[in-house]
Amino acid sequence: MTDANGCSDQSESIDIVIDTAINVTLTTSNSAPCEGDGTTLNATASTPITIYNWYYADQLLVDQNESVLFTEESGEYTAMVTSVNGCDYFSNTLVISVTPLPKITIFSPSEIISCEPSVSVLASTTSTVEGNWSWFDQKRYRDWE
Numbered sequence: 001m002t003d004a005n006g007c008s009d010q011s012e013s014i015d016i017v018i019d020t021a022i023n024v025t026l027t028t029s030n031s032a033p034c035e036g037d038g039t040t041l042n043a044t045a046s047t048p049i050t051i052y053n054w055y056y057a058d059q060l061l062v063d064q065n066e067s068v069l070f071t072e073e074s075g076e077y078t079a080m081v082t083s084v085n086g087c088d089y090f091s092n093t094l095v096i097s098v099t100p101l102p103k104i105t106i107f108s109p110s111e112i113i114s115c116e117p118s119v120s121v122l123a124s125t126t127s128t129v130e131g132n133w134s135w136f137d138q139k140r141y142r143d144w145e
Helices: none
Strands: 026-029 039-045 052-055 068-069 075-082 088-090 095-096 104-107 123-127 135-137 141-144
Touching: 026 095, 039 052, 039 075, 039 095, 068 075, 075 104
Parallel strands: none
Antiparallel strands: 026 039, 039 068, 052 075, 075 088, 075 095, 104 123, 135 141
């Protein structure tokens, strides 16, 4: 640097480290788990990571600092990773949609008293239109489409 009087001086040099951008990707094997089952989210980074932080609906999940996260909640998930140089990088957002269990009602046209080998008639309704039916009793198992 040179001042107005023509005097000049030079500062000491410093090294500047530029952190290479890290690609962080979230994946899951099941983005629509059944209610009660949950799913595991995986954060994968393009370089070694020192810190993982997970976010649910843009809120930090306290004490969730591993590369995997198990959840049973619908919503948007994001991971933030911290590089060895202290730089933070965010992943893509992964949307989890937990599928509610179908509501099933079993009914009979009348009171059921059945003596073997007679047949009892049962019917059912469900909150879903399609699916497979499985009926169980203490001795047998049957499937119907």
